[in-house]
Amino acid sequence: QVQLVESGGGLVQPGGSLRLSCAGSRIIFAIYPMGWYRQAPGKQRELVAQISSAGITNYEDSVKGRFTISRDSTKNTLYLQMNSLKPEDTAVYYCNADPPTRYWGQGTQVTVSS
Secondary structure: OOOEEEEOOEEEOOOOOEEEEEEEOHHHHHHOOEEEEEEOOOOOOEEEEEEOOOOOEEEOHHHOOOEEEEEEOOOOEEEEEEOOOOHHHOEEEEEEEOOOOOOOOOOEEEEEOO
8 A cells, every 4th residue: 555644844934944755655656756736725736846756857837946856765755845935835735646646645734824
């Protein structure tokens, strides 16, 4: 069974930074492109950052230049460094493969507010 456990969220002021982590099953990290998704209240879940098994990254336009996705396949861990956070980044953040498997973790809440 695939397991995904996100952590690192919290409350931060606008302009602040957070680093999210996702620990997962080796089988998913070893093979698939991975992504960070987020879901804000009343909105659909969206992919905001993606990294291939070769380390090639892609970002949704609203986070380009502010977020950095990385992976450590030896530790089966995915990261999302988020800088210059804005109130509109407030959401629950999830990791999963891209395209996603049917297994979702509990997510980690990120709240950007003064």
